[in-house]
Amino acid sequence: MNLITVVAVLENPDDTEVPVFNREDISLFFIGAELVGEKSFDVFDFFEGSAPVIVFSKEEKYAIKSFDAGAVDYMVLPGTMDRFLRAVKRAERIAISTGIQTENKDMYVRSNAKSLRVPFDSVLYVEAMADYVIIQTEDCKYIVHYTMKGIQDKLPVDRFVRVHRSYIVNMDKIHAIDNQEVIIKEKRIPIGASNKDYFFSRLNLI
Numbered sequence: 001m002n003l004i005t006v007v008a009v010l011e012n013p014d015d016t017e018v019p020v021f022n023r024e025d026i027s028l029f030f031i032g033a034e035l036v037g038e039k040s041f042d043v044f045d046f047f048e049g050s051a052p053v054i055v056f057s058k059e060e061k062y063a064i065k066s067f068d069a070g071a072v073d074y075m076v077l078p079g080t081m082d083r084f085l086r087a088v089k090r091a092e093r094i095a096i097s098t099g100i101q102t103e104n105k106d107m108y109v110r111s112n113a114k115s116l117r118v119p120f121d122s123v124l125y126v127e128a129m130a131d132y133v134i135i136q137t138e139d140c141k142y143i144v145h146y147t148m149k150g151i152q153d154k155l156p157v158d159r160f161v162r163v164h165r166s167y168i169v170n171m172d173k174i175h176a177i178d179n180q181e182v183i184i185k186e187k188r189i190p191i192g193a194s195n196k197d198y199f200f201s202r203l204n205l206i
Contacts, residue, residue, distance in 0.1 A: 052095050118135065123160075123170050129143070
């Protein structure tokens with residue numbers, strides 16, 4: 001799961017003219033039902049076809065109304081971090097299954113004085129290397145001064161998953177899984193203990 005970055009805050013539920021609902025960089029919405037009561041649900045019409053919505057409240061009384069309105073989860077406060085992460089993972093899975101993803105198909109990587117186009121389809125995996133990351137593609141290798149968190153935020157969540165603190169893999173490029181390793185071409189990539197459960201939840205295992 002990607003770490004969460006707050007990119008916008010809508011304080012007034014009546015202010016539905018702001019472009020926040022159509023922003024492509026927003027992959028999840030949170031609504032505080034307790035803050036504005038019934039008005040919280042007036043904005044659900046603007047979420048249709050947009051990112052998933054999680055509602056939170058100090059009381060349970062808004063739960064049925066939240067799910068009827070289209071929320072993917074409802075959290076009663078105060079909650080635990082584990083419960084919060086499960087809600088986010090649920091929203092992420094729903095977004096993937098319903099195809100609610102951004103349309104970006106590539107990224108641009110700085111190399112010398114140029115910005116080179118790198119299609120996501122060509123990326124095999126990303127590997128951390130001190131203050132740099134290695135972007136390994138079908139044809140070549142790019143070494144850029146970037147963080148793993150930063151590069152993870154650039155990659156589409158429906159196709160890339162972090163399997164280890166030092167590795168992000170393209171799910172479409174996995175050839176096999178051998179014990180606790182992912183095999184992509186000749187590369188064997190370890191699966192970290194803290195990443196294992198989420199990684200396997202993304203697999204269509206039989």
